[in-house]
Amino acid sequence: MIFELNKPEATAQALAILRDPSYFQWYVIPLLVIVMFIYFTEMGKKNWKGIAGGMMLYGIHWFVEIVNALIQHWSDHALWTVPTGTAYLILVGVGIELSLMFSIAGLATTRLLPEDKTEKVLGVNVRIFYGVFNAALASIIEIFLVTTPAFVWVYPWWGALTVFLFVYIPFFLGATYAYYWEPKTQKIVLSSIWGLNIILLAIFIPLGFI
Template sequence: MSFYSKEALKILRDPSQFSWYVIPLFVLILYMYTKEIGNKNWNGVFAGIAFWSMDLFNEIWNALVFHFTGYSPVWGAPNKTAFLILIGLNIEISFMFALAGLGFTFTLPKDKNKKICGFNNRLVYATLGSIFCVIIECILNSINVLTWEYSFWSIKAPYLIFLIGYLPFFLVSFWVYDMESIKKKFITVSSILGFDVICLIIFAGILKWI
């Protein structure tokens, strides 16, 4: 088992790590989403939840990688946090994705078919957003608050971080954003989130693997 994995396990779901700054962060998320619900911005609300749910799915399989290898997750978050939910996911990261998913939709052109340099604007924005997030991850890794232990997932090989770590988040989020009906948005987001919950119940609650 790697050093960083051992450090993360020491604080995994340890309530004694709690810090009060979690509360205002949570209130900020509530404010943002209730504000958009009040504005009837259902596109943004469901897209934001989809973005967050996609990240949760990634965090689950990342934790399973650690379980099956016994060495390390693909990425870890072993440093100080108010609560480490999974080995690579702390509560601060989770809150960040909840806000980012909603925030990125504010940048989208109203016309989903508009072209940018000949490419669909959703694909362009998803690509640029993913590149931006990869750059942020590289910075976080450089100061050891987000750790990588495998050569295929590193600053020397950032393409998988781009293709698996972020691009699906943006593509699914924007796909949900552009759906024609609230019913379709609800069914899609509920399906993703429901699958995440089932995985957590099985792998964390019952099997204790993650």
């Protein structure tokens, strides 16, 4: 069962449009400006904790997408693909629109967090509660996405539960925990994950692995 495929053709479709600029659409530019405006506004407010949360989720997002692309290279099929519907496919499983959304998802999550990290919601610490809550919400949204042609879970065993546990839990718990870290810890962890992502991209894109 582990080698069975839901839609094996989705891999070839995604690879056919991978980083192909001919699919570019102008709406990407205002989306990028909106993301810039949001972060510049938070910088103006000196909301460094919220920015740390946003950058933490986005850094994990990039790492997960790189791993997914490497899985495709080494096994011929990624766990998920974006075979159509994007103005620019960055890696086999993520288009520019999804990536821009994830760039602000962590920042949005931190808006729910109180100043006191010891507070609880329904008896659960706020970091865990909002991390898990948003992970569950994102998983539900992804259930809808796979009903469209634009997003595919390639393997039958890869679905809402595995996405929830191995993708969205790290995403959103990373954001909620990073929000409360001391500035020194934020700098060390964020520079480490972003440094790793840059190194992996610099090695594997020229080699044609991702």
